[in-house]
Every structure is written in C-alpha cells, then in structure tokens.
Amino acid sequence: MKPALQNRHRIQPLLLAQSMRVRIIFSKTGPLIYIGNLDLQTMWERAARRAGLPLAYSQGFHPQPRIHFAAPLPLGFSSRCEVLDARLNEALDCGGLAPRLNAVLPDGIRVLGAEKIEDTAPALQTQVLSADYEIALQGGFEAGDLKQRIDDLLSAAALPRERRNRRYDLRPLIECLRLSKPTSETAGRIQMTLKAQEGATGRPDEVLEALGIPREVARIERTALTFRRLDVESNRIITG
Amino acid sequence: MLSPQEIELALERILLQVQKPGRYVGGELNIVTKPWEQTGFRTALVFPDIYDIGISNVGLKILYDQINQRRDALAERAYAPWTDMEALMRGHGIPLYTLESKRPLADFDLVAFSLPYETLYTNTLNVLDMARIPIRSTERDETHPIVIAGGHAATNPEPMHAYVDAFVIGEGEEVIHEIIDVLLGQKARADDSARRYRSREQALRTLARLRGVYVPKYYAVRYLEDGTIQQVESLIEGIANPVVKRIVAELPPPPTKFIVPNIETVHDRVSVEIMRGCTRGCRFCQAGMITRPVRERELDEIVQAAEEAVNATGFEELALLSLSSSDFGHIVELTNRVSERFRGRKLTISLPSLRIESVSADLMDKLREHYSGGFTLAPEAATERMRRIINKYISDEDILSTSREIYRRGWTTLKLYFMIGHPSETLEDVRAIAHLCKRVIEEGRRVAGWKVKLHAGVGTFVPKPQTPFQWVAVDRRESIVAKQALLKRELRDPNIKLSWTDPDDTLLEAWLSRGDRRMAEVIFSAWSRGAKFDAWNDERKAGVWAAAFADQGLEPAFYTHRQRRTDEVFPWDHITAAIRKNFLFQDFRQSLEGQIRVDCRLNCFACGILPTFSDLRRAHPGEGWKCPEVKSPSRVQPPSRTEVELPVAGY
Numbered sequence: 001m002k003p004a005l006q007n008r009h010r011i012q013p014l015l016l017a018q019s020m021r022v023r024i025i026f027s028k029t030g031p032l033i034y035i036g037n038l039d040l041q042t043m044w045e046r047a048a049r050r051a052g053l054p055l056a057y058s059q060g061f062h063p064q065p066r067i068h069f070a071a072p073l074p075l076g077f078s079s080r081c082e083v084l085d086a087r088l089n090e091a092l093d094c095g096g097l098a099p100r101l102n103a104v105l106p107d108g109i110r111v112l113g114a115e116k117i118e119d120t121a122p123a124l125q126t127q128v129l130s131a132d133y134e135i136a137l138q139g140g141f142e143a144g145d146l147k148q149r150i151d152d153l154l155s156a157a158a159l160p161r162e163r164r165n166r167r168y169d170l171r172p173l174i175e176c177l178r179l180s181k182p183t184s185e186t187a188g189r190i191q192m193t194l195k196a197q198e199g200a201t202g203r204p205d206e207v208l209e210a211l212g213i214p215r216e217v218a219r220i221e222r223t224a225l226t227f228r229r230l231d232v233e234s235n236r237i238i239t240g
Numbered sequence: 241m242l243s244p245q246e247i248e249l250a251l252e253r254i255l256l257q258v259q260k261p262g263r264y265v266g267g268e269l270n271i272v273t274k275p276w277e278q279t280g281f282r283t284a285l286v287f288p289d290i291y292d293i294g295i296s297n298v299g300l301k302i303l304y305d306q307i308n309q310r311r312d313a314l315a316e317r318a319y320a321p322w323t324d325m326e327a328l329m330r331g332h333g334i335p336l337y338t339l340e341s342k343r344p345l346a347d348f349d350l351v352a353f354s355l356p357y358e359t360l361y362t363n364t365l366n367v368l369d370m371a372r373i374p375i376r377s378t379e380r381d382e383t384h385p386i387v388i389a390g391g392h393a394a395t396n397p398e399p400m401h402a403y404v405d406a407f408v409i410g411e412g413e414e415v416i417h418e419i420i421d422v423l424l425g426q427k428a429r430a431d432d433s434a435r436r437y438r439s440r441e442q443a444l445r446t447l448a449r450l451r452g453v454y455v456p457k458y459y460a461v462r463y464l465e466d467g468t469i470q471q472v473e474s475l476i477e478g479i480a481n482p483v484v485k486r487i488v489a490e491l492p493p494p495p496t497k498f499i500v501p502n503i504e505t506v507h508d509r510v511s512v513e514i515m516r517g518c519t520r521g522c523r524f525c526q527a528g529m530i531t532r533p534v535r536e537r538e539l540d541e542i543v544q545a546a547e548e549a550v551n552a553t554g555f556e557e558l559a560l561l562s563l564s565s566s567d568f569g570h571i572v573e574l575t576n577r578v579s580e581r582f583r584g585r586k587l588t589i590s591l592p593s594l595r596i597e598s599v600s601a602d603l604m605d606k607l608r609e610h611y612s613g614g615f616t617l618a619p620e621a622a623t624e625r626m627r628r629i630i631n632k633y634i635s636d637e638d639i640l641s642t643s644r645e646i647y648r649r650g651w652t653t654l655k656l657y658f659m660i661g662h663p664s665e666t667l668e669d670v671r672a673i674a675h676l677c678k679r680v681i682e683e684g685r686r687v688a689g690w691k692v693k694l695h696a697g698v699g700t701f702v703p704k705p706q707t708p709f710q711w712v713a714v715d716r717r718e719s720i721v722a723k724q725a726l727l728k729r730e731l732r733d734p735n736i737k738l739s740w741t742d743p744d745d746t747l748l749e750a751w752l753s754r755g756d757r758r759m760a761e762v763i764f765s766a767w768s769r770g771a772k773f774d775a776w777n778d779e780r781k782a783g784v785w786a787a788a789f790a791d792q793g794l795e796p797a798f799y800t801h802r803q804r805r806t807d808e809v810f811p812w813d814h815i816t817a818a819i820r821k822n823f824l825f826q827d828f829r830q831s832l833e834g835q836i837r838v839d840c841r842l843n844c845f846a847c848g849i850l851p852t853f854s855d856l857r858r859a860h861p862g863e864g865w866k867c868p869e870v871k872s873p874s875r876v877q878p879p880s881r882t883e884v885e886l887p888v889a890g891y
Contacts (some may be wrong), residue, residue, distance in 0.1 A: 029268025034255055036504045045500060046554030076256045106269040106502065216253040
C-alpha cells in the first residue's frame with residue numbers, strides 16, 4: 001500500500017499538495033447533546049461551508065463529505081473529547097482553523113484543537129481502543145451503597161445482558177469503574193473506562209443499568225478517548 | 241409557573257424518551273437571545289405545527305427579525321410538540337416554553353400565532369392549553385399575554401374569533417411594530433407584579449383602531465333565520481368595518497440570518513422571496529387573490545441576499561420563492577446571475593411554482609445546468625372547458641411540448657398537479673386528466689425512453705373565501721370518491737404515480753376555511769375530543785369532527801354543500817383583502833360563461849387594489865408594483881339580485 005501511495009505522490013504531486021487531512025478535536029455540550037451522529041455530520045458540513053473551508057466529497061451519485069468520526073457519541077451524552085478527521089481540497093495552516101470554525105459553530109460545539117494528519121495514517125475509527133466517561137448523579141445516592149454496588153459488579157465473572165435483541169457480556173468491556181468524590185452539587189460521581197472497538201463497545205448507560213441506577217438521574221460525559229499507539233505523535237487525547 | 245432553570249431540569253428527565261429530542265432544545269445557529277429583564281416587551285412567536293415544518297416558515301422568520309431588531313423588544317419561538325413529547329410534558333407538569341430562553345409562553349407579553357393553513361386551529365387551542373393560557377379570549381385577564389394571529393387563514397378569522405384576541409389581516413412587517421408600540425404603552429408598571437397590562441380592555445381597544453387589525457369582540461354578528469348572516473356591526477367607535485388588509489408598499493430587505501436547525505427538517509434551505517403576489521388570476525387560488533398587488537424585488541437585492549443567506553447558514557439549498565417564479569420579470573437574468581455567483585459551490589437552487597407557458601427553453605437550459613430538484617408543473621385541469629372555468633388556460637400542446645422538453649433535458653421524473661372538484665366538473669373532465677397524463681409520459685418515452693416517470697398529484701378543490709369561487713359548493717363526498725376511483729382505474733401505468741387528497745381532509749379544510757363564528761364551538765368540541773394535528777393522517781379524525789358538529793347541533797353541509805345566494809353576506813365579508821366583492825362576483829359570472837381573463841399585468845380588471853392603496857402607490861411609483869397604469873377603471877356591475885344559476889360541483 002505504501003509504495004503505491006508514494007508512487008502516486010511522485011506522479012501527481014499537485015493533487016496531494018492541494019488536499020489535506022485534518023483532525024479536529026471538539027466538545028459537545030448543552031442542547032447539542034440531543035443531536036445524533038447523522039445530524040452532526042450535516043452540522044459540520046454546513047459549518048465548513050460557512051467558514052469557507054473546501055471540504056472534499058466522495059465520488060459517485062450521492063457525494064458525501066469526507067468526514068469521519070472516531071467513535072459515535074450516543075444521544076444525550078456530552079463530551080469534551082470528540083475527534084473527527086476531514087479531508088479538505090486545499091492545504092492550509094491549521095493554526096487558524098479553530099477560531100475560524102468556532103466563529104461559525106452553534107453554542108454547544110467548540111473546536112479545542114486542529115492538526116494536520118498524514119494522508120497515510122490509518123482510518124481514525126479503527127484506532128480507538130477505549131473511552132472514559134464521567135457520570136454525575138442527581139441526588140438520592142449514598143456513597144457507601146454506590147461503592148458496594150460497584151464492587152459487586154466488578155467481582156462478577158460475567159454480566160450477561162441483552163441489547164437490541166443481541167446477547168452479550170458487559171463485564172469484559174469494563175476496563176475500569178470507580179467512585180470519585182462527590183461534590184456539593186451532585187450526590188456522586190462515577191468514572192469508568194469502557195472498551196470502544198469495533199464489535200466490542202461498552203455503553204455507560206448499560207453499566208448504570210447494571211448498577212441499578214436510572215438513566216434519568218445521570219449526566220454522562222465522555223472525557224477521553226484512547227487510541228492505539230500510532231506512528232504519529234498523539235496517541236491519547238485528553239482535554240479539559 | 242416554572243422558571244427556565246426548572247424547565248431545563250425537568251426536560252433533562254424526559255428528552256431521551258422522545259423521538260427527535262433536538263426539536264425541543266433550541267441552541268440553533270443564528271437564534272437571538274436577549275436579556276429578559278432589560279427588554280421591555282417580550283413576544284413569543286408560535287408556529288402551531290411541529291418544529292420540523294415550522295422552522296423553515298419564512299413569515300415567522302421575517303417577524304422574528306423585525307422584532308429582534310428593536311431595542312425595546314425581543315421575540316422567541318415555540319412550536320407544537322409532537323404527541324409523544326406532549327404526553328410527557330403534561331405528565332411532568334412542564335408548560336409549553338420558548339426554545340431560546342426556556343420560559344413558559346405565559347410569561348410573555350404577546351403570543352403571536354402564524355396560521356398559514358386552517359388545519360392548525362385545533363393545534364392552536366392545544367398550544368394555549370399546554371401553555372396554561374386560558375383558551376378563550378374572554379377568560380383572559382390583565383395577567384395574561386395578548387394573543388394575536390395572522391397568516392393566510394386569517395382571510396376568514398371567524399372560526400377562531402373566540403380564541404384569538406386580535407388578528408392581523410394581510411402583511412405583518414409594519415403592523416407588528418405598531419402593535420408592539422401600542423402594547424408597550426399599555427403595560428403595567430414593572431413593580432406591579434399582579435398585572436401585565438394596566439387594562440386589557442384598553443389595550444384591545446387601542447389595537448382595534450390600528451389599520452389591518454381585527455379585534456373580534458368589537459364586532460357583533462346578526463344572523464338570518466336560515467343561519468346565514470344578516471350583518472356585522474361595529475360595537476365601538478373608530479374601528480374599521482370592513483377591516484382592510486395591510487400591505488407594505490415595498491418589500492423590506494429579506495431576512496438572511498436564517499436559523500439553522502440541528503436536526504433534519506422538511507425544508508432544509510434558505511429562501512429568498514423574489515416577488516409577492518400573482519397577476520394570473522386563477523379563480524380557485526386564494527393566495528393569488530389575497531396577496532395583491534404583485535411586487536418584485538430588485539435583482540441586485542435578491543442576489544446579495546442569497547449570498548448573505550448561504551454564507552450565514554451553510555445550507556445546501558437555496559429556494560427563490562414566489563407564487564409564480566417564471567412570471568418574475570427578469571427570471572432568466574436572475575437564474576444566470578445566481579448560477580454565476582454560486583458556481584462550483586455545491587448548492588442546489590430551486591425555483592418552485594413555474595408556470596407552464598412562461599418556462600422558456602432558455603430557462604429550462606439554465607435550470608438543467610445549475611439547478612436541481614424535480615420539475616413540477618401545475619396544469620390543474622385537463623379540458624379546455626375546465627381551464628376556461630378556472631381561468632388557467634394552458635393548451636394541451638403547451639403542456640405536451642413543455643413536458644417533452646423537460647424529459648429531453650434529462651429530468652426523468654416530472655410532477656404534474658391537478659385538482660378535481662372544480663365547479664361543474666364532470667367525469668369526462670376527470671377522465672381527461674388521466675388521458676393527459678398518459679400522453680405526457682408517452683411524449684417522455686419518445687424522447688427519453690422507458691425510464692421516464694410521471695407523478696400526478698391530484699388535489700381536491702376547496703372554494704376559499706375572498707376568491708371568485710366563494711359562491712360555489714364543495715364537491716360531494718361520493719362524487720370525489722367516484723372521481724378518485726376513476727383516476728386510480730385509468731392510471732395503472734407502473735411509471736405513473738398517482739397521489740390524491742383524502743375526501744375527509746378536503747371537507748375538514750372546507751368547514752374550517754368557510755366557517756362562521758359558530759364553527760368556533762365545533763373546533764373546541766373537536767379539540768376536547770382529541771383532535772389535533774389535523775393536517776396529519778389520523779383514522780379517527782372524521783369521526784371526531786362529525787361528533788363535534790353533532791355536539792353543537794350544526795349541519796356540516798350548511799358550510800360546504802349549500803348553494804349560496806348571490807346576495808349572501810359571507811362570514812368573512814367584514815374582512816377584506818382589498819379585492820372588491822363586485823369584482824369577484826363579475827369574475828365568477830365570467831367563469832360561468834367560460835370567459836378568460838388575461839394576466840392583469842397586461843390589462844387591469846379593477847380588482848380594487850389600486851383605489852384602496854392609492855396613497856401608497858403614489859408614494860412608491862415606478863417598477864416595483866406590476867399593476868399597469870390605469871386611466872379610468874372600468875365600472876363593474878354590482879351583483880344582481882336575480883338568481884343566477886349556480887353550478888354545483890360534480891353534477
């Protein structure tokens with residue numbers, strides 16, 4: 001694969017020089033947590049148009065913008081570490097990208113960082129290993145009781161569950177689960193790290209359910225995504 | 241009432257249980273949020289249909305802009321929650337709130353409804369109920385917001401007279417400011433926590449004196465024994481009777497900072513209104529009658545607005561709106577300039593409402609090159625006799641050759657709109673629709689092969705207030721069903737898709753648009769029995785409305801299937817779109833004789849617009865208005881009292 005690419009580079013240096021792969025790290029908060037992934041894609045497409053960024057599109061009858069998200073965020077979760085790769089038809093300085101986009105994004109989406117990515121870097125979504133979540137509980141939970149529930153869950157050999165008519169074991173998807181100190185405003189905070197790979201992705205709301213905590217009393221935020229160690233510099237993106 | 245913070249907390253607990261929670265959270269790009277405490281006057285603009293439809297409404301967007309440009313006023317938005325959300329909101333005690341600040345509607349000084357179609361009436365009651373504002377105008381006091389409404393349905397406001405304090409008749413851009421000025425002056429002192437207005441009565445009286453504002457409580461209706469109207473009297477001094485619609489002499493700059501929804505909606509696009517009004521004079525078309533005179537925008541203004549709107553929103557589609565786009569004076573130049581401006585920018589440009597006879601080959605080439613979307617033409621009728629009656633005279637040859645040229649240029653699907661139930665229509669006229677569709681697709685196959693498709697949309701005519709057909713009865717249910725069955729039988733070609741309107745929907749639209757004040761109680765009964773979202777399919781709908789009429793002891797056919805006397809006073813006669821009843825009647829008689837009236841850009845038929853707005857016209861001479869110069873308007877005969885034989889549709 002690599003020799004072929006380099007070959008193409010030599011033959012058509014202009015083509016590649018004119019295009020660019022860019023990685024954007026952004027947060028998703030407020031009303032925007034209720035916007036699903038498909039709508040989020042459209043949102044970015046329009047934001048790029050407003051910012052005058054030349055997004056590249058796929059070939060074919062229904063050209064799609066070449067935007068790829070690292071790991072789709074379920075509806076209702078906020079996040080301070082969403083990552084996407086986009087291809088632009090023009091090489092430009094990434095330094096000015098964040099303010100340029102932030103000027104045209106709705107409140108609730110903020111670009112935290114943008115960097116150029118090698119064309120040869122593997123597809124973003126294949127590189128995610130796990131995701132960290134922080135859950136703030138609204139009232140009615142006693143720390144000792146919560147700790148007990150967590151310990152019970154972690155000591156189970158298997159946690160058979162069913163989601164969308166598919167049976168699976170939740171236990172091996174949990175890498176880390178612990179109680180953090182409650183602050184004054186919330187009854188308790190839970191932190192967890194869950195696997196986030198193709199075919200093996202843990203959902204924090206499933207963990208909450210297994211803990212016997214109703215979804216409505218929990219605010220869930222994704223705080224970090226961990227990537228496979230790449231040849232490129234950043235392998236772990238933690239923000240905020 | 242709950243505070244915005246309490247509402248947000250309560251929402252958090254229910255939003256993940258509803259479809260598309262993005263409808264209910266706001267946070268869109270280009271919304272305006274102003275400091276609540278420091279802004280003297282607060283308006284909630286309500287589109288009483290779901291967010292997905294309401295968000296792209298241009299009328300409401302214009303008002304949102306107009307109000308938010310004022311220092312002393314703010315405008316926020318609300319839409320009708322879908323049934324899943326409504327159930328949860330009611331269950332959790334959440335009142336209807338605005339998307340910008342999450343404040344209950346009842347906290348606002350003014351609640352303004354947009355009513356573009358009549359099937360939103362039950363939703364309007366439901367919205368008031370969800371907002372915990374008393375539904376009936378008479379039950380509101382100084383603590384409540386003033387409730388106003390406007391839009392095309394206000395052409396006959398009477399069915400909603402009991403629920404809306406004041407109606408805006410005609411165009412709202414100027415009068416909304418006058419309304420806010422009046423109400424600002426009537427507000428109670430800020431330290432008077434018990435009252436919002438010093439006197440509701442005084443506020444409404446002052447509103448009633450504004451031109452183009454109709455406050456129903458100051459008008460009394462007297463009925464004749466047969467249930468028709470004897471007369472409508474004004475109850476206080478200094479109010480107009482009839483109430484004449486408002487217009488703006490010149491279209492104000494179009495809004496460009498459109499709100500960009502975060503979820504997929506029905507019309508994801510920016511719209512620039514290129515022209516208001518229509519000069520064609522189709523006799524069935526209410527919009528064409530009530531939006532006169534025709535006013536065109538300058539090319540430069542349109543192109544600049546389109547550019548600003550696309551840049552401010554990033555939308556992938558731009559619609560150039562009007563009632564009849566191809567009649568716009570410089571349409572080819574406009575499409576040229578817009579194409580040039582957006583070359584290479586992945587933008588779909590759509591030009592809805594094209595007239596068959598004014599779509600030139602040149603324009604089609606332009607459209608092919610840079611515009612996408614389907615191609616829709618509206619012949620409305622398929623026989624020469626019928627076309628003369630409705631005053632939309634387009635020959636079969638024109639329709640066939642235009643269709644051929646469209647297919648030839650690579651559009652594979654053509655949409656044709658027809659209407660059944662026109663006055664004096666027979667089954668032969670309906671059969672001709674099927675016949676014409678077959679000839680059109682054959683033309684297509686000749687030039688483009690077997691891949692071509694045709695979509696025939698066949699609506700059912702509703703004789704609307706303030707049109708030449710307001711004297712006509714609605715086609716009978718069994719007749720509509722027979723005509724639709726005929727079309728289904730005739731159009732069995734797999735490449736022709738036929739769609740039609742449910743007869744129950746047509747009848748409902750007719751009752752609501754032609755009703756008098758007594759319809760208000762029918763609407764209330766229907767709503768109490770669960771009617772809402774009447775524009776949506778619901779199998780229970782017909783039964784609910786039949787029961788509602790029975791509750792009130794009213795006969796539905798009185799509104800829809802009765803022959804009208806030529807001298808009948810209509811429930812809407814004290815409201816006028818500045819089109820004289822005599823003019824409408826003369827046009828109606830010409831229809832009976834099969835006489836065509838040409839485009840009134842070419843020949844003035846003295847509809848009444850120019851004398852009514854002569855001051856405005858004098859102050860704004862020139863090309864903006866498309867009314868031709870008139871020396872002496874022809875005298876029109878008043879309706880004769882002798883019985884003219886009235887056609888009943890379908891017989």
